[in-house]
Amino acid sequence: MQLMGDALTVLGSRLGFAWDPVNRQSYLVRHGNHPGLPIQIRAGVTLGERVLTLPLAQEGQSFEFVDQEMTATTMTLSGIDPETGIHVKLTARIPFRPRDNFFSTVPVIYLSLEVDRLPSSYRWIAQYDETVEGKLFLGFSGEGFAFSSALESNAAGIEAVYESVVLRPQDEGDHQSGIRTEEETISCRDHISILSGVWEDDCVTASFSLGKGMKGDSLSLAWCAWDQPVLNVLGHRSPFKYTQSFAGLDQVVEWSIRHADEVADNSEKVDRILSNHTLGESTSKLLAQTLHAWLLNTWWVVRDNGQDWFTVWEGNCYFHSTVDVEYTQGPFYLAFWPELLELELNEWPFFGKDGKLLLGERGEGTLYLSHDMGVFGDSTKQYYPHEMEVEESTNYILLAFAHWRRSGKDATIVRHSGFIRKLMAFIACCDTTGNGIPDKGCANTVDDASPAIQYGSEQVYLGVKSLAAIQAGIQILRHAGDADAKELEVYEQYAQTALATIEEKGWLKDHYAVTLSRTMDGTVDPWTGEPKTGELLGWDAYHIYTVNGLSLLDMVGHRTGLLDERLRLDMETATDKTLGRYGCRHTSYEDTENEGQFIPGLASHSGKVGWISMNMLRDIAAAYRGLDLFHLIENYWSWQTTTNTQQVALFFETFYGNNLSFYPRGVAVFGYLDAAAGFVYDAVAGKQSFAPVRGSLQVPILLFADWERGTVPLVKSSFEGGRLTYRVE
Template sequence: MESIIGIFGSRFEFNFRPREGKIDQSGLGRFYDEPLDFALGIDVEGDSEALPFTKKHKHFPSTFMAQTMNTISYSGTSAEFLAQVRVTFNAHFYPKDEALSTLPVFLIDIEIRKAPTRIFAGDIDGKVFLRIARKDTLVDGSASGGCTLSYKADGLQVHDEIVVIGSDKKPIMPKVEGSVATILDVPYSVNEQWVHVATIFWASHVAGPVLDTKRGKVEFAYARRFKSASEVVKHTIANEDVIRKKSALFDKIFLDPAIGKTRANFLAFAHQSFVQNAWLGYLPDGRQWYSSWEGSCQFHSTIDVEYNQAWWYYCFWPELAELLLDEWSEFTETNKLGLTYMCHDMGSKRQVLKQDYPHPMEVEENANYLLLLLMQWKLTGKAAIVTSKKALIGKIVDHLIGVALTGSGFPTEGTANTIDDASPAIQYAREQTYLGVKTSCALQAAAALAKPLDDMTLENRCKAHVSLIRKTLDERAWIGDHYAVCIDKNAKGLNDDGHIFTPKPSRDGLIEGWDAYTLYTSNGMLYLLAIGLLPDLDLQRIKIDMEAAWRASLGEYGNFHSSTDHSNAWLSQNIHRDFIGMYLGLLIDQFDRYWNFQAWENSGGRGGCFVDTYGQNHLRYYPRGATGFGWFFAMAGASVDKSDPSIPVVTIRPRIAPATVPLVQFVDWAAELPSVPVLRSWLDAGQLRAAVDHASALGDVDLRIETA
């Protein structure tokens, strides 16, 4: 199946496309890459077979793929020659370790063995070869005894360097003939044990600015430490053992059987799609820059996308989420009512200067921002994150209250939202229940944020509007066994100018699907639950709505937008909903459906590595699969509140048993041998019980385990 592996923040990637007989590769990342003919195979007396990344050789009749958080391997088996060849691409992400994680190099291991067989005893002989050729690339020898690849990516000069070290630890000299480099051409004589043939150190380097932002031009983080790809290779060879050790340490945590093979496959696959979207660098004044592309859309750090996938930061690198909150604060606009709203994104491609998405998502992005800001404060205990944004918080609250013009508390203006391939009712109706609930949760967040701001007026305003929304939900939005999609059923005046993608709604003047079942009702609740704050909603009705909507809109790979809108299903939104259910004791765990979709889409479907959408839309090479890392919070019912530095509180409130959950979000990644606390829940005479093993790894916190 198609897959991808990247270097975090540095954009260096290999996109494996076996159905097309190639690898797409670039030091500037996906969508700036070009085809690489990667002919790795065996030759026996002039006959050859190779892995399915070349058009110049017959392919092995069977090829298998395996992936972990930091590796991807393909092994091909030749029935004719009784041989198996395996190539493993090793990345080296490690949480909070910028120097290691951004190091722009892959360690590529090549191995061979005799295929397990009963028809032939003894060794097999032949040659292992690797020849590469890349489109529009100058290939040459290098002073270090390897070879270089020089090419342009979006107008920027990129230099790659390849050095090969054999199994005897001696360099193997590549041979360059025109545009083709023969990296390996060595004999083998092997039996059924894997034999290491060689390790290829493949580095890439882009000097100078790669992004143009409001704050200035950004260079890759690695460019501060290395002036060339040759320097990267030398450093990697000298530190190979340390690099491999830390990479394997990280991998090992996610190979825990408690995570489950299907979930582990999904998370590794999603992690790599997330990693290759990241940009991590520095501005001329020394400040750090971080942003994440929105996959095939190429927008920088779309707020509603980060709203779902922020769990990746909360598990591995919360400081990056803090950078985003600061960067976003410089991207605001004003609507026709004079109210301030957050921009959908910060730009696209390599220009990070203004929103590039064609229309705003006022209510949604404002609500998302407040909820992420609250989570960041409670998770880290840094009050300055909040106090530095006092004015912005006030403006966002003014907006969320000010766009509710009918007295219901539900937003009536700025209601176009992220679900931009959905029906009009889901995507931009006035007085949507989804945005009503999310506004309520966001204002609860703002009320909590008002405490470090010492602003009682702000707190009271927020609480009053939350009460108004609760009243409307109870009296007007509930229709028997679920909440309506919207309480304003009138289609008049919606999208009259056609600036939103979905066609105009019309059916006798009513917006179609207003009374459908939808998975989006509860979407705003998750971060409140993750800090231990119960949403001010009828939680019993919410659970009834969630289960009824699940049954009414379920498809093969998850839930569609609604019971009447089966145009698309978004996996990330399904996963987000699942986690809310886990916190509430409603187990909707569909990782098998989500992984089945990825495996099908990348083997027999359209391709695109992590694809977030099943249906007409094709959000591909997408980072939003990182939403899945919220499982480590939700399945454990974990909440964090470090807002009082003297009493940091971690509460574990499982609602599901039996369960075993490695609490990776509490690992001390700076420790030489990180210890992972593990939640275990079980039933004892019908009563739920729970314990946390290795609890000392949590550090100096007030650990509370609640099962009642």
């Protein structure tokens, strides 16, 4: 494939490599900002007087032909020298096995460099018959790094000494300047195990003598790390998850040597499962790239009380486990690794806020969530400059409900039923008109959009989410026995009213409106705090957010009562009205009047901006209603290649404006596999069903994968006698 930026990082352990082959640059991923510490990865061959290197360092002559590949657990670069037929391939690999906490967090990343000679001429360049002799080399250099032979170690290796920097927030700052930070320097002394090859000068090397079609020796390294606590969790530095298994660096080094073959074997199994589908190569690429971006943002530590603490940075915004971002990633957790979502569901309740902060006495006894659980190196409190009260509260309930039904585990909803009850009360109190649609606390995550989309009152988007969250909350409270019949009846009535309002007042012939309100009267700009009045432009536009609150519920088989025929038409018409080169914009309304806010590292405004992951959630909901929009994956991948062939950015969320790069939210694409199969699974009710969206389909059901054995059930569809059928193998 084309050369483009990529990164591979160990889950939660802050160790990995990023590379930018277009600009001949590499990075070591550690504790600080993306993409990491600049480092030169010198990988290539010496052929007589010529030194050929892969484009990961500034020095050396590049191979005439260079190719790249990515899988879930690897990234590779290869080069060919046409004159000699020499072909080299560099592979980076991590120990990643879904739902295996130990294996996936071992702080080691492997690099292997292979050499072979082509059996025949390359293109129209003739090869000579004589043996080609040369030397394979792999090493590192960079300002601030010191590499030396680790002679005192029991294992052959290289000692890497350098300093890493993590930012600490000082206060919230103000809306214009963003969050003030200070730097903390961390002294690092890592070990690079030499698994094959010989340390010579400043590289690991191996000589070769190759005839046509022959394969030479390879070089293999394992970069190992072990850190003291870095992440500040609720006021205390918490050690990394892997320290429960490894008391120090020497033990990590020993593991890296003993288990190198197992890690390689595991890669084959995991990568094979994830590529075993017929949704196209762009889907395979996005599954790998978005997983890489998500891994780059993960932190996994253990508190002093033994509680695991798992968070995910919000890309280049660096907020910890932003509720709306993790909600968008919900299909990934439900299909791939539900236990990680459970950890977050047990963490967010620490950050609840008193509903009276927004609603005064009306909010007595209620709570809401506002955005995140920290920023940079601190997971201590919410740092985003404005609240997203209704949205984040509904997101939590929907995530908790979907996790319960998918996993069959009720410990989280029982433990936090009181918290959920107060969130429900808050949502209901934000409807001050009695129509079931919140008109208070409506600022949301879409912070680069027009006022109608971003903070208009009585949004259909939030109305649907509130309806869904109240319905889900009723089932949770009933199961947990945490509400009496009268209270549940009140919520039942709220849901019925909301449903009727959305269908009667929100439907505009061929689509749902953005808001029921047609003016900005009574709203407040969340960035400036200024009251707004006047006409609400774009209130009746086409938009892609109606079904945003439904995709997780679709995966567990809960239907809200909204009319599917309307929802299908809404998605069809909105897709047609908002589709551009890289995906669908937020809305068909082009905002030319809103001056918006620009806050470095937080927000910017654009009249036509769109977000890829929000497109993905729409596509998932569409498939569960028989509408196949999966062809749009080509648009999304086109944007990723456009950006990453110019710089390393990994999953670039936003197009036509804004700068949400290195984002984890693209893993929503993992929901495509379940949605394409129409896979519904409710472990609580014991219900499982399939309804493939197209014929000639094959997709794996990741929830039931045996990752250690490398097996997974496959759903295969076909047309037989003019009828769509399927089977599960």
